[in-house]
Each structure stands twice: as structure tokens, then as C-alpha cells.
Amino acid sequence: MIETHELTKRFKNVTAVDGLTFTVQPGRVTGFLGPNGSGKSTTLRMILGLNEPTHGSALIDGRRFRDAGTGLRRVGVLLDAGDVHKGRSARTHLMALARSNGIGKRRVARVLEEVGLSAVARRRVGGYSLGMRQRLGIAAALLGDPPVLIFDEPINGLDPEGIRWARELFRQLAAEGRTVFVSSHLMSEMEHTADHLIVIGGGKLLADESLATFAGRAPAPATVPAVPAVAPGALEAAFMTVTADSAEFRAGDRP
Amino acid sequence: MSAETAVLPARPAFARRARVTDLVAAEWLKLWSPWYTAAASAAVVVLSVVIAQHDPKPVVFDAPAWLLMMLAAGLLGAQTVVTEHATGLVRSTLTAVPDRRRLVAAKAAVVVGVTAALALVLASADIVNSRPTTAGSATPGQIAACGALGPVCGLAGMAVATLARHLATTAAGVCVVLGALPLFLQPKQNRWEHDVSNALPYYSWSRLASGSGTMTVPVAWGTLAAWAVASFLITVIILDRRDV
Structure with missing residues (x-):
């Protein structure tokens, strides 16, 4: 609430x-x-x-x-799909967020799969379309199952x-x-x-x-x-x- | 509002209780990605060693190489903060870690560790390099001063980045504070300049590592410590109070 x-x-x-x-x-x-x-x-x-x-x-x-x-386990947030470092891959971005909250690699793989970014997870976010970044932001929001x-x-x-x-x-x-x-x-x-x-x-x-x-x-x-x-x-x-x-x-x- | 809903839901299988080390590990991961920060740091170390080897002066800890190291450490510290603001990543980071003081402490821990390592690599190279001419000896105090200079500059870089928040302004600020000030302000000039220059990390380090200058050893150490503490406090307090 x-x-x-x-x-x-x-x-x-x-x-x-x-x-x-x-x-x-x-x-x-x-x-x-x-x-x-x-x-x-x-x-x-x-x-x-x-x-x-x-x-x-x-x-x-x-x-x-x-x-x-x-x-991450209290609230999942997507404020702006641009709130990422464009030089990092989707996977690294999520790994850093997950690690800070004690969340493991398998969960990162799981949410990447859920939003449909598994195939491009190792590519730089800078090369993503806005829609792909939105999916990445949704993945970040889902990480902690909040x-x-x-x-x-x-x-x-x-x-x-x-x-x-x-x-x-x-x-x-x-x-x-x-x-x-x-x-x-x-x-x-x-x-x-x-x-x-x-x-x-x-x-x-x-x-x-x-x-x-x-x-x-x-x-x-x-x-x-x-x-x-x-x-x-x-x-x-x-x-x-x-x-x-x-x-x-x-x-x-x-x- | 019932008390039950205020409690965090049962911990899922994929998560464990987050420890301080997890936060440090996350910042470590961010420091080495993208790859060019690691590459730039390595390049600066190699360059410093090369400069140290080509300087004819018979001193163990050669000034130009160490000024370059100071800039590298400062920029490394600065980029951990300024990339967050410049990209907007800070908002993602702070929704994952709402406690800003913990976040800054974790960033500082990573910066201190990496910049101390860089400085000690350069110090070792200097000692090995000068062995044939000056009997290659350095006291633990000298080596400690070299090891401390890296973290002092790294933390100062974080503070500059916190104040500036823009990439170019931050880079210029780090170069001015750590690089240009010691070149323009020299302790040999008038009284005012003498005092101001002695308050710079470069001259405190110089006093401890090479014995140059009139400062006492405790004052030199105190100056380095004051820079580190003040830089850390600026970074924590400003980020803690600012809207991002």
C-alpha cells in the first residue's frame, strides 16, 4: 500500500x-x-x-x-528507462542492482527471460531501443519480487x-x-x-x-x-x- | 495501517539478507564495467612507471609520475559518483539502496581499495627502479604516505564529482584541485602561498615521501587525513540532502 x-x-x-x-x-x-x-x-x-x-x-x-x-524487495520501480549506464550490459546493470540487495545471479537470468531480453543481455544498453530499455527497467522492478x-x-x-x-x-x-x-x-x-x-x-x-x-x-x-x-x-x-x-x-x- | 503490512514479506529463495559486503561487491562490479575504466587505470599506472623511469632526478618517488597518479586516482573516484548523476543511474541505484550513507560508504570503500593498490604499485615500481642509484630503500613511513595519497585523491575526486555532477566540470575540477593547484602554489613563495600550498595533499605527501619542505611529519599526516575525512563528509552530506 x-x-x-x-x-x-x-x-x-x-x-x-x-x-x-x-x-x-x-x-x-x-x-x-x-x-x-x-x-x-x-x-x-x-x-x-x-x-x-x-x-x-x-x-x-x-x-x-x-x-x-x-x-528491491520492498518496491519495484521503473521511473525512466534511461536511468542506466549506457556502457553496461543489461546483465551487468541488473547484476549490480541485485548484488547490492543480496539477490543471486539466477534471479537475474530469470527476470531477463521474463521480459524477453535473454538473447541480448550481454549487449550494451546504449545500443537498445527505447522499448528494450523499458523492458530492462521492468526487469529491474521485478528483481526483488516486491x-x-x-x-x-x-x-x-x-x-x-x-x-x-x-x-x-x-x-x-x-x-x-x-x-x-x-x-x-x-x-x-x-x-x-x-x-x-x-x-x-x-x-x-x-x-x-x-x-x-x-x-x-x-x-x-x-x-x-x-x-x-x-x-x-x-x-x-x-x-x-x-x-x-x-x-x-x-x-x-x-x- | 496495520502493523503486519509494514513487515517485509517472507524472504524468497533467491535472496539472502543483504550484507555490507554485498553492497561493496555491487560497487566493485560497477567500477569495472564498462571495461574502459579498468583499461584507463592500467594505462595510467604503466605511464607513471614509464615517466618515473625516464626522469633523471635521483629521487625514489618522482614528482611528475605521482602527479599523474593523483589525477588518475581523483578521476577514478570522481567517475564512481559522476556517472551516476550524468546517466540518471543514481535514481535506479537509490531505489535499490535507499540508505544513501551506506551507498557512499560502499563506494568509498571500493575507491579507497583500488586507489591504494594503484599507488602502491607505482611506489613498488619506483623503489625497484631506483635501486641501482639510491640503494633503493624506502622507509615504511614513506611507503605508507604513497599508499595513502591514492585514497586521499580518490575521495577528493568523489567530493568534486558530488559538487559538480557534470562530467566535464568534474574532470576539470579534479585536474585543478589535484593537479594545477600544486603546480601554481609553491611552498617557497610568500607566507600566504606557503601555508595554502602546505595544505594541499601533494606537498604533504612530498614531505612524507621525499622529506622536502618545512612541515612536521604529524602535520603532513594530519593534512592528508583531513582531506580524506572532509572529502568523505562532503560526499555523504551533500548526497544525503540532495534531490536526485
Whole structure:
């Protein structure tokens, strides 16, 4: 379980995250949505102790993550597929992470196989495509077989097969009783993956409700059929409506 | 929030309780991959030995070779920190090891071990090399000073990298602090320069290894120790407080 309480982060004059209080429950996939610059990544970083909150707190299974000596068996994390040394092989990258947590070589081989990178495990990460790096990041998250998993935009760069695989993986991890927290801006993807949504905009909580309830906010003409099915495109329309006032970066209209 | 959920789940078969040695082993693995750090370190040792052999001065511990060793040790220490920041790897590392002080201690242990070994290899080469001319003798104190200079520079490199965080700035910083300062500030100049230069690791080492200068032996050792401790503290405290 992930709990935040009045979580706030200010950078000089900018308040990136503003008094966020929410709980991410185990046993389901919770989507974390918000426009660019809404504070998603900063929130995740504060949950993981990478950024210190200006105010408020974040707990994972009842304790501050930074108070843990080793982390892989508590929380599996993919924040950015680029957070690796490009000169190392996938295998060495995972071996170093695993070794620091007392995890053996066989587990490294196992997760490489699980994400489909066994054949290229000895190649430099610098030569990987974004999709392959995402798979490597997912492998790192799975290393410790943790009860809590956090993925920041894990679908970016994955091919259709990879997207389907990741979706099934997240659903399965949640079905095993784990806490799965996935951020994305891909509404169509969330329709297939998430049970519950936490939506933020401008650093503030906009919605914390089931997928179907959230989709019900979609304005006409997108009609919402009975729970749990969601009309195609309804989620996207609902997201646009709810975040309309808080989108920071928006492409200009074509002349 | 019940107490049960705060407990770590049962340890799976593939994991054992992580020890400090596991963390050191992980950092060791990172130091030697990619391969070019090992190659660069070896190249510097060979180069230092060659320079030492070609210097006509009849001293056991030859200055140019040791300045090069200082830079190599400094850069080796620096790269263990700066590559983490420059690549973003630091975020992966800190989610695996949230306790930043333990992480820095493990990095420092690896840097100290490797740079001490490099320095002692160069010292041995110097002693063997100078045997025909100066009866090739060195006191344990001289050898210890040489062995200590490597780790002092390695830790100083980590501190510079922690402050700079960018590859080029870090490399330039290490070269200035460890290489350029001792060349520009000489103890023979005015009082101010005398005091400042004596506070540099190079002149403390020089006093201990070659007997040059006016420093007392305890002051020279104290200076080296102060550099090591201050560098370690800078690295720990800044990383501990910084958002990454």
C-alpha cells in the first residue's frame, strides 16, 4: 500500500505538488494520470525518497522508503528507462542492482527471460531501443519480487506486443495481491489496464475513483455503458474534461 | 495501517539478507564495467612507471609520475559518483539502496581499495627502479604516505564529482584541485602561498615521501587525513540532502 498525506513540493517559486493525499490499495492496478508538468514524476520521486517533500509525507507499507537499507524487495520501480549506464550490459546493470540487495545471479537470468531480453543481455544498453530499455527497467522492478510496484510511463516505446505483455503483467501482479501504481498519459492504455484512477493537475488531486466512475464524467455524446465496461474513447474524453484547466503544455492550434 | 503490512514479506529463495559486503561487491562490479575504466587505470599506472623511469632526478618517488597518479586516482573516484548523476543511474541505484550513507560508504570503500593498490604499485615500481642509484630503500613511513595519497585523491575526486555532477566540470575540477593547484602554489613563495600550498595533499605527501619542505611529519599526516575525512563528509552530506 502507498499512502501520501498532504504531500507538497515547492521548487523556488513553483509549487509542483500541492497537498496531495491519496492511498494506493493493493490487489488492483491504480493508474496515475495528469497532463505534462502536473507533478506526477515529482510525486513518485517523493514517494521513493529521491526528492524530499517540502511538506507532508509518503509511506510505503507503513514506512518511509528512505528508512529502508535495501529497497528491491520492498518496491519495484521503473521511473525512466534511461536511468542506466549506457556502457553496461543489461546483465551487468541488473547484476549490480541485485548484488547490492543480496539477490543471486539466477534471479537475474530469470527476470531477463521474463521480459524477453535473454538473447541480448550481454549487449550494451546504449545500443537498445527505447522499448528494450523499458523492458530492462521492468526487469529491474521485478528483481526483488516486491509487494509494491511503481511504473512511470512504462508503455512508451513498447511495440504492440510489448504493450499487450506489459498490460497483462500489471494485471497479473495486481491479481497476486500486489500494489501496482502506473502513471501514463495514454488513456486508451489505461482503459485496458487500470481498475482505479488517481488524477492530478497543477499538483492538486482532481480525482481518486474507480475507472468506470471517472469515465462517467465524460460529457455527452460519449455515453457510458454499465460498469465495468467503458465506452471506447470515453476515458480520454473524461480526462480532457477533468484536466482542461490544469494542462500546462498544450500544442498550439493549427492556423 | 496495520502493523503486519509494514513487515517485509517472507524472504524468497533467491535472496539472502543483504550484507555490507554485498553492497561493496555491487560497487566493485560497477567500477569495472564498462571495461574502459579498468583499461584507463592500467594505462595510467604503466605511464607513471614509464615517466618515473625516464626522469633523471635521483629521487625514489618522482614528482611528475605521482602527479599523474593523483589525477588518475581523483578521476577514478570522481567517475564512481559522476556517472551516476550524468546517466540518471543514481535514481535506479537509490531505489535499490535507499540508505544513501551506506551507498557512499560502499563506494568509498571500493575507491579507497583500488586507489591504494594503484599507488602502491607505482611506489613498488619506483623503489625497484631506483635501486641501482639510491640503494633503493624506502622507509615504511614513506611507503605508507604513497599508499595513502591514492585514497586521499580518490575521495577528493568523489567530493568534486558530488559538487559538480557534470562530467566535464568534474574532470576539470579534479585536474585543478589535484593537479594545477600544486603546480601554481609553491611552498617557497610568500607566507600566504606557503601555508595554502602546505595544505594541499601533494606537498604533504612530498614531505612524507621525499622529506622536502618545512612541515612536521604529524602535520603532513594530519593534512592528508583531513582531506580524506572532509572529502568523505562532503560526499555523504551533500548526497544525503540532495534531490536526485
